[in-house]
Amino acid sequence: MEENTKDPEIEPTNVVADEEEDFKHVNNPVIGLKPIQKKYLGTANSCLQQTNKFYFTDGDAKVEVVVVTDQIIRVRLAPHGVFLDEFSYAVPKLEQKTTEFALFEDENEFRVSTNVVNCHIRKADFFISFSDAEHHITSSDAVSMHWEENVSFGGYYVFCTKTCAPQESFFGLGDKATELNLRGKRFVNWNTDAYSFQWNQDPIYRTIPFYISVNENIAHGIFFDNTYKSHFDFGKEQNDHTSFWADGGELRYYYIHGPHMMDVVKNYHLLTGTHAMPPMWAFGYHQCRWSYYPEAKVRAIAKTFREQQIPCDAIYLDIDYMDGYRCFTWNKKYFPDPKKMVKELSDDGFKTVVIIDPGIRVDDNYWVFKEGKEKNYFCRRSDDYFMEGHVWPGRCQFPDFTNPEVREWWGGLFQGLVEAGVAGVWNDMNEPAVFGTGTFPDDVRHQYDGHRGSHRKAHNVYGMQMVRATYEGLRNIMKNKRPFTITRAGYSGVQRYTSVWTGDNVATWEHLKLGNIQLQRLSISGIPFCGTDIGGFSGEPDGELFTRWIQIGTFAPFMRAHSAGDTKEREPWSFGEPYTSINRKFIELRYRLMPYFYSTFWEHHRYGFPILRPIVMQEQGEYSNHYRQDEFKYGDKLLVCPVLEPGQKSRKLYLHKGQWYNFWTNEIVEGGKEIEVETPLDTIPLFVKAGAVLPEYPVMQYVGEKEIEEVILNVYFNDIETNSFFFEDYGETFAYEQDIYSEKKFAVRGSVINFVIEQSMEGLYTPRYETYQFNVFGLPFTPTKIMADDKPITEFTINENKVLEFQTNKKFKKIEIAV
Ligand code: GLC
Numbered sequence: 001m002e003e004n005t006k007d008p009e010i011e012p013t014n015v016v017a018d019e020e021e022d023f024k025h026v027n028n029p030v031i032g033l034k035p036i037q038k039k040y041l042g043t044a045n046s047c048l049q050q051t052n053k054f055y056f057t058d059g060d061a062k063v064e065v066v067v068v069t070d071q072i073i074r075v076r077l078a079p080h081g082v083f084l085d086e087f088s089y090a091v092p093k094l095e096q097k098t099t100e101f102a103l104f105e106d107e108n109e110f111r112v113s114t115n116v117v118n119c120h121i122r123k124a125d126f127f128i129s130f131s132d133a134e135h136h137i138t139s140s141d142a143v144s145m146h147w148e149e150n151v152s153f154g155g156y157y158v159f160c161t162k163t164c165a166p167q168e169s170f171f172g173l174g175d176k177a178t179e180l181n182l183r184g185k186r187f188v189n190w191n192t193d194a195y196s197f198q199w200n201q202d203p204i205y206r207t208i209p210f211y212i213s214v215n216e217n218i219a220h221g222i223f224f225d226n227t228y229k230s231h232f233d234f235g236k237e238q239n240d241h242t243s244f245w246a247d248g249g250e251l252r253y254y255y256i257h258g259p260h261m262m263d264v265v266k267n268y269h270l271l272t273g274t275h276a277m278p279p280m281w282a283f284g285y286h287q288c289r290w291s292y293y294p295e296a297k298v299r300a301i302a303k304t305f306r307e308q309q310i311p312c313d314a315i316y317l318d319i320d321y322m323d324g325y326r327c328f329t330w331n332k333k334y335f336p337d338p339k340k341m342v343k344e345l346s347d348d349g350f351k352t353v354v355i356i357d358p359g360i361r362v363d364d365n366y367w368v369f370k371e372g373k374e375k376n377y378f379c380r381r382s383d384d385y386f387m388e389g390h391v392w393p394g395r396c397q398f399p400d401f402t403n404p405e406v407r408e409w410w411g412g413l414f415q416g417l418v419e420a421g422v423a424g425v426w427n428d429m430n431e432p433a434v435f436g437t438g439t440f441p442d443d444v445r446h447q448y449d450g451h452r453g454s455h456r457k458a459h460n461v462y463g464m465q466m467v468r469a470t471y472e473g474l475r476n477i478m479k480n481k482r483p484f485t486i487t488r489a490g491y492s493g494v495q496r497y498t499s500v501w502t503g504d505n506v507a508t509w510e511h512l513k514l515g516n517i518q519l520q521r522l523s524i525s526g527i528p529f530c531g532t533d534i535g536g537f538s539g540e541p542d543g544e545l546f547t548r549w550i551q552i553g554t555f556a557p558f559m560r561a562h563s564a565g566d567t568k569e570r571e572p573w574s575f576g577e578p579y580t581s582i583n584r585k586f587i588e589l590r591y592r593l594m595p596y597f598y599s600t601f602w603e604h605h606r607y608g609f610p611i612l613r614p615i616v617m618q619e620q621g622e623y624s625n626h627y628r629q630d631e632f633k634y635g636d637k638l639l640v641c642p643v644l645e646p647g648q649k650s651r652k653l654y655l656h657k658g659q660w661y662n663f664w665t666n667e668i669v670e671g672g673k674e675i676e677v678e679t680p681l682d683t684i685p686l687f688v689k690a691g692a693v694l695p696e697y698p699v700m701q702y703v704g705e706k707e708i709e710e711v712i713l714n715v716y717f718n719d720i721e722t723n724s725f726f727f728e729d730y731g732e733t734f735a736y737e738q739d740i741y742s743e744k745k746f747a748v749r750g751s752v753i754n755f756v757i758e759q760s761m762e763g764l765y766t767p768r769y770e771t772y773q774f775n776v777f778g779l780p781f782t783p784t785k786i787m788a789d790d791k792p793i794t795e796f797t798i799n800e801n802k803v804l805e806f807q808t809n810k811k812f813k814k815i816e817i818a819v
Contacts, residue, residue: 038159039079041126041144047110049103052096054112056121057081063126063145068254069097070116071267075128077251079147079156084250087451089461090225090493091271117257130220130255138220138257139213142241145251153442153456158226158251164235164242168215169626171261171616173232174208174490174525175502175518177201180614180629182211186236190229191460191489193433195504196538199514205431205503206490207460208525209244212264217621219258221268226252227460227491248456261524261617262609268526269608272493275528277605279482280731281351281703282424282499282529283597284313285587286560288353289570291318294334295341301571302350306701310572310584311591313702314351314484316426316562321354325393326361328368328413330420342421349702353424353484354417358432358466359396362388368413372399377406382443382454389434398432398440401465402458403447410466411473418477424484425470427498430463431489463489464497471497480733486558492526499529499558507536507567512549513644517629519556523612528604531558538564543575544646544681547582551684552642554586555634557601557611582682588699595695595711595726600635602727602743611635618656628654631685637692637724638663641677641685650678651685659690661716666777666801688714690778691722693746693757703731710771711810713746715757717778721749729765741765752780754818769810776804781819788812 042058049055054065062081066074074094076083086094104111110121118131129140142163147156170182178185178200189207197204209224211232224230228248235242244253256267287305292298298315305312321338323329330338342352360369360378372378378397379387386397399406414425432439439459446458467487474483485498494500502518505511515532522530534553535546550572553559563570572583590597603609610617613633616625631641631653639660641653655671662669662677663686669675677685688694696712729741741763748757755776779802786793788808793815796806808815 038146038148040146041077044110044121044123044126047103047105047121052098052101054103054110056110056126058126063121063128065112065119065121066094067096067098067101067112067114068094069267069270070114071257071263072271073112073114073117073119073130073255075119075251075253075255077145077147077158085451087449088225089227089449089464089491090223092273092493094271097270117255119255130257132218132257132259136218138215138218139222139255147251150248153248153454155248157245157247158249159243159245160224160251160253161241161243164240165215166240167623168213168235168242169616170211170213170234170242171614172208172211172221172521172525174206174210174527175204175500175522177204177514177518179627180517180521180616181626182232182234183626184234184236184239186231186233188229188231189460191431191463191491192438193429193431193488193503196506197503199510205488206494206500206527208490208492208527210268210492210525212261212524213242214261214616214620214626217259219261219264219620221254221256221258221264223254223256223268223271223492224252225254225492226250227458228456229459261620262613265524265526265610266608272526273496274605274608275495275499275601276734277482277601277729277736278499278529279423279484280594280598281313282484282558283590283594283601284559284703285311285590286314286316286353286558287312287571288316288533288560288562289318290563290565291320292316293320293331295336298341298345302345302348304571304573305350306348308573308580308584309701310580311587311699311701312350314353314424314560315345316560317352317354318565319355319357319392324361325357325391326363326366326368327356328416329366339420346421346423349705351423351484352421353426353486354422355426355428356470357391357429358398358401358462359389359391359393359429359434360399361393362395362397369397371409372397375405375409377403377409379440379444379446381441382445387440387444389437389440391429391433391435399466400446401462401469402449404449406447407465407469407472410469411476414470414473415477418474424486425474427463427467427470427485427487430466430487431459432462461491463487464491464494467494467498468496480735482732482734490527495527495529499531500527501530501558501560501562502532504537504564505533507539507541507545509545509644509646511536512545512552512642513630516552516632516642516644520612520614520629520632523557523610524614524617528601528611529557531556531560533563534559534561535563535570537562538567540567541570543579546570546575547579547681548643548684550583550586554590555638555640555642557597559590578681585682591699591703592696593694594703595697595728596635596637599695599725599727602741603635603725609635615654615656625654625656637689637694639687639689643679643684648679650676652676653685655687659718660687661690661777662686663688666803668778688716689722690716691718691720691724691748692716693724693726693748695726708767708769710769710773710807711767712773712775715746715748715774715776717750717755717776717780718748719750721747723747728767729763735765739764742767750780754816755779756817757815759812759814767810771807772810772812774804774806774808774815776817779804779817783817783819785818787816787818789814
């Protein structure tokens with residue numbers, strides 16, 4: 001083995017005493033566990049400006065600082081002055097959005113400033129730090145950026161180490177299987193098929209190298225856009241250091257200023273994009289299993305849903321629908337006439353979603369393999385042999401999804417499935433997973449959209465590019481219809497193409513707890529449309545665990561029950577009473593609240609807000625909130641606290657400041673404190689923020705079952721002016737991109753003598769229903785007069801629960817309820 005020698009030209013000028021030990025766990029193939037010799041930036045001695053880009057150098061290495069927006073600054077390091085191509089799968093277009101910025105220089109530092117952020121480059125040691133407009137330092141290098149030559153592959157291991165304050169907390173990184181607050185922990189990103197993963201197992205399925213730091217009530221984000229195996233240490237090795245590094249590629253990161261966590265997430269979405277509006281049916285309940293077959297079984301499941309009157313929008317076909325697990329084929333024994341079956345399911349309101357894996361069976365009589373082989377679309381090893389591995393179909397080769405031509409071909413393969421009526425595609429095993437070896441060897445070559453690389457570079461984006469190919473293909477074939485896709489693996493930006501599930505979890509209470517955290521974490525890491533396998537993939541839940549999981553699932557952005565093939569039946573009725581009725585009640589609740597969920601998704605799509613919001617996101621200044629992980633907000637108006645223990649009769653939860661209504665009892669509760677709430681099996685703690693206007697649809701067995709004749713508006717009195725959104729559109733086309741939608745804003749404000757509700761509307765869509773049914777909760781006075789746009793409403797009632805009920809035309813502008 002070759003010894004890694006120091007380059008005398010760039011002897012470290014600023015090595016901190018114990019830095020040699022700093023990254024001793026890095027798995028370096030060249031020097032094994034010997035101390036790693038790194039090279040550090042020297043003194044920053046000059047600066048060159050090219051519009052919004054600033055180049056600093058120590059004579060050899062170069063650092064680029066790019067002003068992206070007022071809040072976002074990108075930093076890149078080129079160890080010997082040569083930057084890599086400007087290319088990223090995560091950030092498709094780096095657009096400069098800020099015109100006001102300036103460079104300052106004094107004897108100690110260079111400073112690039114926007115209206116919001118300053119990026120300081122200290123001359124003596126090249127330390128980079130960021131401060132806000134009040135010159136409060138939010139992030140600061142503890143060591144200058146450094147690197148180590150990667151002798152065996154070429155390129156560099158790249159490192160960045162920042163200081164970590166005593167009460168600094170860290171959130172994000174996607175689906176990590178651990179507590180919400182990442183402080184004191186270390187992680188690796190290397191997409192991994194992690195069947196039955198355990199608490200703290202790392203890495204698992206996805207790579208989202210983006211974290212949010214909160215310290216002294218100021219949040220900032222770091223997005224380390226590097227697709228190689230990457231590592232994050234949040235004060236684990238050294239309590240006062242936060243580090244991130246990668247086994248190759250460029251040290252390229254974005255500093256994203258808050259000051260609120262919500263701003264950080266919004267701005268992260270500005271870089272990586274938001275999720276398009278999913279088809280509305282995708283918000284319904286989905287039933288999955290490995291596998292429902294033959295056709296008679298699928299039909300029986302569908303029939304039971306309708307007989308049991310448990311709403312359901314989608315049934316999934318797992319790998320057994322295929323002929324010998326060959327993608328894009330049907331097993332004709334089990335499914336003799338797929339088109340007919342899919343059509344009949346569709347007539348009964350069920351969408352069919354099918355699984356697709358990346359492994360293509362090596363079989364010269366199989367058209368997909370033949371085409372891929374002829375066109376040379378399969379991945380090859382460094383010496384040109386094909387990358388082969390065993391997955392479900394046996395011996396397989398794998399398309400190189402990082403090649404745009406391959407993606408286009410793959411997208412076109414869905415033609416037949418779409419013609420058969422399939423509405424959605426489930427992208428699995430795309431870490432990529434290979435039996436025995438785990439994944440591809442490092443030397444496999446990838447086209448990488450013309451920026452060539454080995455599997456070390458492409459591994460973490462392989463799954464994302466597969467689902468991208470699927471999504472773009474479906475979009476082409478389905479024309480103006482919104483495709484539905486779901487993926488297991490992904491990289492930052494994957495949300496532009498798909499929803500995500502958390503992989504092969506286990507039917508235990510511990511996993512229920514973990515899933516609850518994972519979904520919050522995914523939400524604030526830029527993956528809005530996410531869900532867990534309700535009930536747990538492997539193992540057997542009892543009725544209680546399954547029901548508690550359905551309850552969480554009701555408030556998961558994506559709701560799907562799934563189970564492994566060797567488990568007992570796992571449908572909402574499988575556990576008998578009282579479970580069936582409670583499961584029905586919650587799934588119905590999901591359909592009732594669907595317009596709220598849909599509107600919240602619109603807020604994500606349009607404004608970049610996360611769907612699920614941990615409590616820390618509401619009150620980041622309260623340090624105790626940094627460690628709350630059970631309760632969360634769904635959008636701005638609902639606070640949910642699932643029950644995560646067996647036999648629990650009541651539980652504690654924290655309501656953030658403000659007034660709340662208990663959803664089940666309408667009781668008003670003051671927030672800003674912990675409360676104890678009863679948790680009988682048929683409820684979970686659910687609170688509505690005062691001032692909310694919560695739209696509600698009638699219960700349906702599937703989305704679009706009935707024409708909506710009136711929408712219920714549940715209005716919760718508040719004496720502080722409060723706004724709510726209500727979004728509607730056709731639900732399955734992209735017409736919203738041409739402004740064919742209706743975004744209504746409700747502004748309410750109340751006093752001891754009156755309550756005013758105002759409505760304004762944007763967009764070109766007009767829903768068919770004409771009336772709103774109002775339910776007004778918590779009025780502090782007995783109403784005697786209701787005016788809708790200066791016309792009196794004479795018919796109103798106050799029911800036995802003191803809820804004021806009346807109807808209006810949907811077009812009202814102002815309603816005044818008065819004593
Ligand atoms: C993987 C998936 C699981 C699927 C199974 C069979 O384990 O994670 O959801 O059911 O493969 O396709």
